[in-house]
Amino acid sequence: MTNSKISNDPLFGSSAMIWDALAFKQRKRPSPLDAETSSVAGRISAARAHKQQGILDAAEKLIRRYGHAKTSIEDISRVIGTSRADIYRFFPTKEALDQRVFARHAHFILERARDAARCETDGSAPLLAAIISLVEQTASMIECEPHIQQLFATAFAKDWEAAHIYISQVLALIEAIISDGMKTGHFAVSDPAVAAQRVLTSVIVFIHPTLVTEAALKFPSLIPGPLTQIEPVLAYLSASGRK
Incomplete structure (x- = not known):
């Protein structure tokens, strides 16, 4: 019971992440730097995913308590100790x-x-x-x-x-x-x-x-x-x- 049409589904992850994974797999001539570059990119990607997860966790907690209409980007930024601009790096709009x-x-x-x-x-x-x-x-x-x-x-x-x-x-x-x-x-x-x-x-x-x-x-x-x-x-x- 699977559905292959997930490339743009917010339920399954961003299309950009999927595209990056496909592009990496399609490299034909890996250089000696590929492993190191991949490791650095992986750490950056993991850090971004962790940050995004934290934003979503805080947003969900506030929405459960106050409702989405009364939950602002400023409220979320205050809870996780970051700036509104930082949140907008991950989510362009509320x-x-x-x-x-x-x-x-x-x-x-x-x-x-x-x-x-x-x-x-x-x-x-x-x-x-x-x-x-x-x-x-x-x-x-x-x-x-x-x-x-x-x-x-x-x-x-x-x-x-x-x-x-x-x-x-x-x-x-x-x-x-x-x-x-x-x-x-x-x-x-x-x-x-x-x-x-x-x-x-x-x-x-x-x-x-x-x-x-x-x-x-x-x-x-x-x-x-x-x-x-x-x-x-x-x-x-x-x-x-x-x-």
């Missing part, structure tokens, strides 16, 4: 920093959903496990991490690239699970990508940070629960192509 904090949480949610799917092997169980994980984590975020939930709502409201990547990775996870189910003969669909879209559509109201609060939670008598919503889709996955 929104860019907020997106990376969002991406951290999105990555964590995705990893837990993947782990839940890996723990199941029977029939539609991996798919259900992944969906339940996504739904439960979204509900937990609303109840226990209101400022993080607001960050997610802002990401979708402002159409952040990181929000698009998050949904695309959720879709990719579902598609990968369906593809695995096709290999074992449990699912019989002609196009796992189309099937994944149907699954996501059936449960999006429970994992979208705005829809879940503005629709699913406000009108529980009108919107069936996620398991009820996905039942017809599971029937479609199992029956399609067998007629």
Whole structure:
């Protein structure tokens, strides 16, 4: 269950880092200085990564406590004992920093959903496990991490690239699970990508940070629960192509 389209994903690292790694691998005639240069570059890169990690840690801590709208670059710089200019070396805007904090949480949610799917092997169980994980984590975020939930709502409201990547990775996870189910003969669909879209559509109201609060939670008598919503889709996955 992997996705190769990660070169520009803030969930997986910067494209610049990936490009540098590829360029280094493609060197054909290493000189005697290459090892030393590589060592120095590695130390610099590690120092930058450590600094960036510290900024993100401080930003996340403040956002959890006060919310992203009330957390400023100056607040973050004060916490870690550096200048605003130093932070701007890593994140050109406050929104860019907020997106990376969002991406951290999105990555964590995705990893837990993947782990839940890996723990199941029977029939539609991996798919259900992944969906339940996504739904439960979204509900937990609303109840226990209101400022993080607001960050997610802002990401979708402002159409952040990181929000698009998050949904695309959720879709990719579902598609990968369906593809695995096709290999074992449990699912019989002609196009796992189309099937994944149907699954996501059936449960999006429970994992979208705005829809879940503005629709699913406000009108529980009108919107069936996620398991009820996905039942017809599971029937479609199992029956399609067998007629």
